[in-house]
Amino acid sequence: MSVLEDAQAMTSGEVSEFRGETTVVVPLAELKASLKKCRDAQGYEMLLDISSVDYLGEEPRFEMVYELATLDDSKHLRIKAKVAEDEDVPTASDLWKTANWHEREVYDMMGIKFAGHPQMERILMWEGYPYFPLRKDFPLAGKESNMPEVAFSGVAPLEGGPFVTSPGATREHGEPRARGES
């Protein structure tokens, strides 16, 4: 079966193809079942990565992204699910051991919690750091925080930078420009 057929075999979910990459968007309630089915019935035995996207201003705000592959690396499949700010995502760490640290990273950077995860703690930042730094409303320069005896953080001087591109506009408008502190 091709990747596309695999994707279509999944009962619900919107399938799209872009430059040879197949993506299925499933409702959050069916995410766990879909992942399990991919692993057990369709041969996607390997979890390559878990990541998340912050669509600030949209509802639901976040999106989980799972990258799956077959063991012989012949087929890749991407599964996505939208997550609202107050929702928990069911953990995949009982399906793939490797999901453990990926999910902790997602929690650390985005603040999405995983239900049933054996150790839902920060993995890169220190325990007690009050922010989720990869959220869109977090300034690139960082924020001040202080945990005595553990760690502190400050605001980096950006001197007008960073130089960022803007999406969706005319080419002239979208060129990299310094756009303030964040």
Next chain:
Amino acid sequence: MVDANPNVSHTSYDSKIEGNIIITRVDAAINWMRKNSLWPMPMGLACCAIELMATASSRFDISRFGAEVMRFSPRQADVMIVAGTVTYKMALAVKRVWDQMPEPKWCIAMGACASSGGMYRSYAVLQGIDRLIPVDVYISGCPPRPEALIEGLLKLQRMIDKEQSFMAQKRVPVEA
């Protein structure tokens, strides 16, 4: 050494006294000993550490300048070479290691990251180790070449040479 003319005697050397005697200033002697046997504390935190290792290896051979005894215990080190990106998570650990080094001690900030945060203008990186500990020599580069580190070491040696080591002995107030 026997003086050719027995009527002329040097102030600095008297062959009648057993052993050799050199007259100098205390400062000069102390500084001379200190600067030529700097034991570095290698604080290798990122890519710059690779250049630090190269500097210590045979091709560049930092032992030509007396600084080859890399000590992984801060209690035995004189100069901390901060080589790499200091993240906020690591920052207080670096400070703790620095605090454990006995006086006199010096610090070399090696590379853009250790000097100023380098290219990491971000939430996670300390913007220069000098925000936490005093730095004596900054070395530019990303990473600096081993020659640059050696140049920095020589600069530090010249600095140490000018120190008033005897007067500058730390006077620790005795607590009542």
